[in-house]
Amino acid sequence: MAATNHAQAIKKDSQTYLTTALLQLLKTHDLDTITVTQVVKRAGVSRMAFYRNFATLDDLLTAYFAPAIAARFQDVLQHVPANQKLLAMGQFFSELAPTLRLAEQRGFESIIQRLFNDNMTTYYQTTMENGPLTAVQLKYWTKFMSAGVYAIWREWLLGGQLESLTTIHELLATLQTATMQALTQGAD
Incomplete structure (x- = not known):
């Protein structure tokens, strides 16, 4: 149970970091010019963390x-x-x-x-x-x-x-x- 709660907390944090990173990038870049690599780098998470949560x-x-x-x-x-x-x-x-x-x-x-x-x-x-x-x-x-x-x-x-x-x-x-x-x- 504790491991599941911990995993859910990590997933939620990853989603928050990814969202924050994308919204920051959108202040200066069009969506179609932003890459997943740019988002994960800014968010400080792995590509795997991105694709565990989102397809695009x-x-x-x-x-x-x-x-x-x-x-x-x-x-x-x-x-x-x-x-x-x-x-x-x-x-x-x-x-x-x-x-x-x-x-x-x-x-x-x-x-x-x-x-x-x-x-x-x-x-x-x-x-x-x-x-x-x-x-x-x-x-x-x-x-x-x-x-x-x-x-x-x-x-x-x-x-x-x-x-x-x-x-x-x-x-x-x-x-x-x-x-x-x-x-x-x-x-x-």
């Missing part, structure tokens, strides 16, 4: 960002009343702004967008489970809304947040409601 640098970034993004969506799903869900998402994106800017500049935004889209899919499938849409409508409406919500938040954050957070919330709520109404009225 993308996997390392996914492992780093996935829990934080999933946690924000879980907060919205479980702890935030319906009238505050957009506010919670706005706060999340405001906190994510510097990372999103770096991700766009350094070529790893697709990882954040994929994680966001995966979580949006879970969010809409959970909140719309017994809603008025057919399974096919829900599938495509979720993809449509996920892409649109991400694009709006991205534009707002990277564009300098010129509009108020309330304006963005109202826009998202209007678009969500209008698209939902269009689908349900079309089914009549």
